[in-house]
Amino acid sequence: MMPFGYVRATDRADAVARAGSGTRFLGGGTNLVDLLRQNMEQASNLVDVSRLDGSIRESHGGGLLIDASVRNAALAAHPLVRRRYPVLTRALLAGASAQIRNMATVGGNILQRTRCLYFYDVDGARCNKRQPGAGCDAREGFNRYHAILGASDQCVATHPSDMCVALAMLDAVIHLSGPDGERSVPLADFHALPNATPQVETVLKQGELITGVELPPPSDAVTHSEYRKVRDRSSYAFALISVAGGLALADGRVTEVRIALGGVAAKPWRARRAETALVGRAPSRDAILAAIREELVDARPLSGNAFKIGLAERTVTAVLTDLAGARA
Amino acid sequence: MPIRVNGAEVPPPDDARISLLDLLREHLHLTGTKKGCDQGACGACTVLLDGNRVLSCLTLAAQAEGSDVRTIEGLAGDRGGLHLLQQAFIERDGLQCGYCTPGQICSAIAMAEELRRGDPSYVTLDVAAGPPVVTRAEIRERMSGNLCRCGAHNGIVEAIEDMLAETAR
Amino acid sequence: MSKLQNAIIGGVRAVLGQVPAAWLPGGTPDPLIDKRVALGGQQSRVDGPDKVRGVARFAAEVPMEDLLYATFVHSTIARGRIVELDTSAAEAAPGVQLVMTHRNAPKMSVPPAIGITNLKAAGNHTLPIMQSSEIRWNGQVVAVVLADTREKADHAATLVRVRYEASPARTRFEVGKRSAYTPESLLVERNRLDKGDAGKKLAEAAFKIDAVYTTPWENHNPIEPHAATIVWRDGKLIVHDATQMINATAGSLAKIFGLKAEDVHVSSPYVGGGFGAKGMWDHQILGAAAARLSGRPVRITLSRASMHRLVGGRTRTEQRVALGADADGKLKALLHHGYGVKPLHSVCDEAFSLTGRSLYASESFDVVQHYVDLDLLANSFMRGPGETPGTFAIECAMDELAHAIGMDPIELRRRNASTRDPVSGAPHSQNAMMAAYDLGAARIGWDRRTPEPGTRRDGEWLIGMGCASGTFPFTRMPGSSARITIDAEGHAHVASAAHEMGMGTATVQRQHTADRLGLPLDHVTVTIGDSSLPFASFAGGSSQTASLAAAISAASRKLATELIQLAGNDTPLAGLKASEVEFADGGLRSVENPARQESFVSILRRASRRELSVIGESGAPLEILKFSMHSTSAIFCELRVSEVTGEIRVDRLVGAFDCGRILNTKTATSQFKGGMIMGLGMALAEETLLDERTGRIMSTSLADYHVPVHLDVPDIDVLWTDIADPRAPLGARGIGEIGTTGVAAAVANAVFNATGKRVRELPLTLDRLI
Incomplete structure (x- = not known):
């Protein structure tokens, strides 16, 4: 860690005003402190935004407004979230450990960086994300955890957040505040696919701060939703595959379906193609499988992760079949 | 702003890079809080920050300014004896080498409070329903952030059950 | 092991085949197999209260004035040599006291290899350590940075610039199989x-x-990272270590630094998990070298990454x-x-x-x-x-x-x-x-x-x-020894340079000693974990309990002999030989006539002795x-x-x-x-x-x-x-x-x-x- 200054922002305006080159916003620190310590990130100043007011409240439209400094644990345990957005509670609780969830903020969770082993090995491995143009050692290396969708020659890393998978499924909107004012971006558009510039991971501009997340009012498929995480041990491990799913039926036909996948791409993957294919159909195992296969038609497995395609198919099918069964 | 550690005020660190863990261990010589991985992957450094369990290795000491930190050294209370859970760990042999032990104990004490509040976990069958039923699976899931390599897991869970039963009386 | 050793062991086996079993260790079964009071019960570990309170002190927790923190820089190639090494930025960084590389490291001998015949050797490998520009594995230490805080040392380590000339490295198992070798033993x-x-x-x-x-x-991945707090004092090397090989580490460090055995002191009362990993690796050696070079105490705590680069799995x-x-x-x-x-x-x-x-x-x-x-x-x-x-x-x-x-x-x-x-x-x-x-x-x-x-x-x-x-x-390891001291209150104190990494070493040997000497549990204390105590072999091969038990058993036989001598003629035990007495009720008594007995307290008091100490040793394990x-x-x-x-x-x-x-x-x-x-x-x-x-x-x-x-x-x-x-x-x-x-x-x-x-x-x- 290079030496840095630390200051606690008094409010959002103060935080944004303090932004400058070399300055990083600090949330719970669960990812950034680790990255700084491992010399993967450098900062000359940290502006601590984790103590800014954080509340969870209903929006005018009947949705939910969540301040960025709300801790993951608090969000997961919130009665409104548990009742109306169970998929979000489940996704949050699937992530990390209780200690980390007590620390991690909503804003920080959205910005957490990949767990690619080669990204983490600053001294010994090549990584285009760390050092554009250096090369990618993951492509032919250990890539069991890596992307099957939306990857590029430059980068095959995945986004590790569980929460974001649920947010993608919920059509969440991210609220930002920066030197040029405030704006909102749908979570689905917030993270970038690597393309030729894997170092660019989000649409966040220099000095911009995530101030909150807004959830639309819960639809029927949201109140009947589930998150299933598949991993190498039963708890406290990153996802190989995760699925956020929600289903609404009428007369035995799908009226609304939401599917998002984690562990498959550099961003939480909303499976719109599969959703479209399912709407209006009876949620049979075969129909669900056919739909998710359509989504995964573009999947490009690497040397070590071909199993993810079948795993994603089966997990999505199981999640939606269970939901359909519960609603039948 | 000072940091309150086990009730005593300590000055903030002079280097912003110092983690709460290193402040405790290297500067305050409160070495009961253990450094296992220093990267948020083992739970050995768990302390209570304003009552919540956190990882002191990924908490900058500066972030704890104005907060109340409780460590293993501050659990026993004024009488200087052992906390109920510390005693239960000995009885149930919920430890071997003893290195992950303070983190397990701090973690479990906060976990008991989370259970009392009715917070759900990933193994809670219905998160939308009321408080979860306390099962071994619930305890195990909630304690999974504390690794133990000697394999004292069964004893740890039994000790926690003893504490929960005792405090439920 | 060589062909020769094969032949020797084969020969001993052949001879022992002809030797009556009764002549060998265990020829007379240990009476404590059946005569158990404390043994066989459920005893909570004696160090439990210290461990649950966090006051059991581990290697990285020994306080020391003027302490410097060490951080390692590791090679990024598997084979080759260093061709450029720029430490100037690191040396100029705040708080840095020393950057040690092969250019300024003291001369150190190759670590003596762990061997069944040499209990004072702990080397897991036999490569020279920081003696040249040669690189032999990916992760080898190329520089040690010492600074007055851990943060400064870590930062300065990132400023060391190293350029390598790589040679072809053999790193692939399938390729290596083609030229695999077949050891004799x-x-x-x-x-x-x-x-x-x-x-x-x-x-x-x-x-x-x-x-x-x-x-x-x-990999073992104990929760406690490898760590040592090291200081040179008056030409002597003192290492607070996390090791399951106390004496072997001390002996090896003496060899490596050309010291007399008694000039190296290794202390390791608690080890936060070992599983085979907590032996001597490069970090203690480099830490000791850097402490010598800097003239100040050094603490090295391996990061998880350093652990994987330096401690084999x-x-x-x-x-x-x-x-x-x-x-x-x-x-x-x-x-x-x-x-x-x-x-x-x-x-x-x-x-x-x-x-x-x-x-x-x-x-x-x-x-x-x-x-x-x-x-x-x-x-x-x-x-x-x-x-x-x-x-x-x-x-x-x-x-x-x-x-x-x-x-x-x-x-x-x-x-x-x-x-x-x-x-x-x-x-x-x-x-x-x-x-x-x-x-x-x-x-x-x-x-x-x-x-x-x-x-x-x-x-x-x-x-x-x-x-x-x-x-x-x-x-069962030969040469492990233990001292039993009986004090004026009739309490027994056992001491041995044995190891505690969660097995309950002191707890079990306290039970053993109580039963061996006919004492209540609370009359026995056991001290382990320091090279100043009687020699013990490593904690490995599931051998420590048996080795230590054999040593304590041997010591108890000596104790009986010395107590009888000390008791003299003015005692109910007069005239009895050691083989005719047994320990009971805090003293010795005649096997034949239990009424003839005298307590430790009485024997010591009459002899005007404050205490009596004996040392026993685990003999050659011919039984195996x-x-x-x-x-x-x-x-x-x-x-x-x-x-x-x-x-x-x-x-x-x-x-x-x-x-x-x-x-x-x-x-x-x-x-x-x-x-x-x-x-x-x-x-x-x-x-x-x-x-x-x-x-x-x-x-x-x-x-x-x-x-x-x-x-x-x-x-x-x-x-x-x-x-x-x-x-x-x-x-x-x-x-x-x-x-x-x-x-x-x-x-x-x-x-x-x-x-x-x-x-x-x-x-x-x-x-x-x-």
Whole structure:
């Protein structure tokens, strides 16, 4: 860690005003402190935004407004979230450990960086994300955890957040505040696919701060939703595959379906193609499988992760079949 | 702003890079809080920050300014004896080498409070329903952030059950 | 071991074959096998209160004035040399006191290799340390940065610039196999075993299986990182270390730095988990060198990454096992061939091929293993070295054979359980493996198992049950010693440079000493963990309890002799010889006439002595050369496998152990469970990711190397036969490592029973099951 200054922002305006080159916003620190310590990130100043007011409240439209400094644990345990957005509670609780969830903020969770082993090995491995143009050692290396969708020659890393998978499924909107004012971006558009510039991971501009997340009012498929995480041990491990799913039926036909996948791409993957294919159909195992296969038609497995395609198919099918069964 | 550690005020660190863990261990010589991985992957450094369990290795000491930190050294209370859970760990042999032990104990004490509040976990069958039923699976899931390599897991869970039963009386 | 050593050991064995058993250690069984008061009970560990309060002090926690913190810079190539090394920016960084590289490091000798014949050697490898620009593995230390805070040292380390000239490095296992070498010996055994024409018997067998099993690189990953706080004081080297090799580390450091043995002091009262990893590696040596160069005390705490770059793990193995059986399931042939990695600079054998030589009474054997020499960090011993990967191969193969015959896997083992050493013919000192099977089978409810795989289910979960044998040899180290001091209050104080890393060393030897000397528990204290105490060998090979028990037992015999002398003629004991007295009620008494007795207090008082000290030593372990001394176990597992995801959830583990007598039911249960949980980790998830393109370990964090978490660990039942081994001190063989053996096979066999899928590669990750 290079030496840095630390200051606690008094409010959002103060935080944004303090932004400058070399300055990083600090949330719970669960990812950034680790990255700084491992010399993967450098900062000359940290502006601590984790103590800014954080509340969870209903929006005018009947949705939910969540301040960025709300801790993951608090969000997961919130009665409104548990009742109306169970998929979000489940996704949050699937992530990390209780200690980390007590620390991690909503804003920080959205910005957490990949767990690619080669990204983490600053001294010994090549990584285009760390050092554009250096090369990618993951492509032919250990890539069991890596992307099957939306990857590029430059980068095959995945986004590790569980929460974001649920947010993608919920059509969440991210609220930002920066030197040029405030704006909102749908979570689905917030993270970038690597393309030729894997170092660019989000649409966040220099000095911009995530101030909150807004959830639309819960639809029927949201109140009947589930998150299933598949991993190498039963708890406290990153996802190989995760699925956020929600289903609404009428007369035995799908009226609304939401599917998002984690562990498959550099961003939480909303499976719109599969959703479209399912709407209006009876949620049979075969129909669900056919739909998710359509989504995964573009999947490009690497040397070590071909199993993810079948795993994603089966997990999505199981999640939606269970939901359909519960609603039948 | 000072940091309150086990009730005593300590000055903030002079280097912003110092983690709460290193402040405790290297500067305050409160070495009961253990450094296992220093990267948020083992739970050995768990302390209570304003009552919540956190990882002191990924908490900058500066972030704890104005907060109340409780460590293993501050659990026993004024009488200087052992906390109920510390005693239960000995009885149930919920430890071997003893290195992950303070983190397990701090973690479990906060976990008991989370259970009392009715917070759900990933193994809670219905998160939308009321408080979860306390099962071994619930305890195990909630304690999974504390690794133990000697394999004292069964004893740890039994000790926690003893504490929960005792405090439920 | 060389050909010569093979011949010597073979010769001793041949001679001992003719020597009456009664002349050998254990010839008269230890009376404490049956006369137990404190032993055999449930004693809470004596250091429990200190550990749960966090006041037990570990190596990195010793306070010291003027302390400097060390951070390492590691090489990023596997082989070659440093051609440019710029330390100027690091040296100029705030707080930096010293940057040590091969240019300014003091001259240090090559570490003396760990050896069975040299208990003062702890080297896990035999390469020079920081003596030249040469690089021998990816991760070797190229610079040590010392600064007055940890943060400053870490930062300055990032400023060291190194340029390398790489040479071709041998880092690929498959390539290396082509030029593998075949050692003469494994530990103290001859490597190649060819007995009874296995090839022919295999070809003629009614049933046979022939398969290849692999286990990956694994790392110990104790929760306490390796650490040392080091200071030179008046030419003497003082090391507060985390080590399971106190005296060996002290002896090695003396050699390396050209010091007299008495000028090195190693203290290690508590070790935060070892499992074989906490020996001497480069960090203590470099720390001591840097402390000498800087003239200030140094603390080195390895980061997880540094740990993986400097502390070797268990080699991957590839094992071919072929079994041939007749129509009744009797083994006609056992073939066990395989490969592991052991660089030529590496010291530790992963002797997996010893496993099958003692378990089953096969008619013939064809056994040999080969080593691959690669440009990697030296491999090392990890809990249950040899038998842990070895039982995975042998015991999966036994399960496959049982399935092929259509026989219950326990029945197959019953028909083949050995009644004496199947290779040498030596008698067992004690062996009741099938009694362990009976205990374990009853506990898990083996009768609930359906022999046909894939026939039990609960929703998406397929349910299965499996079993496997575990085994580990008995070892007792010679030369381990202990001092017993009796004080004026009649209390006994035991001291030995033994080790505590969770086994409950002091707890159990306190029980032992109390029973040995006829004292109540609270009249005994045990001090361990410091090289200033009487010499003890390492804590390894599950040997420490037996070695220490032998030493304390020997000391007690001396104590009796000296007490009688001290008592003189004016005592009820007058005229008795040491062989005619026994310890009881805080003193000595006549065996013949218990009324003739005198207490320690009385003897010392009359002699005007404040205390009496004696030192006893564990003698040569000749019993292991005469008898076949192996502990065994029967491991049972019940689990579920998701048909959807391939995830495994282990619902139950049962371990039934035949390890002689159990000394402390509480700490023994913990140790067995701990071993089994490490076996569970091995089965389910543990794998060190070595990138063979670069020879670099990529899984250097506990987030990437998956040890079991609480939710992975089910309720575990531990049972034991508790049948005394008359040849072992206290009737007890070691229990530290056997728990790990057999578990991975039991899990894999249960997975087969659940799913019908036979996975022969560890770990059993979900991609291997879908």
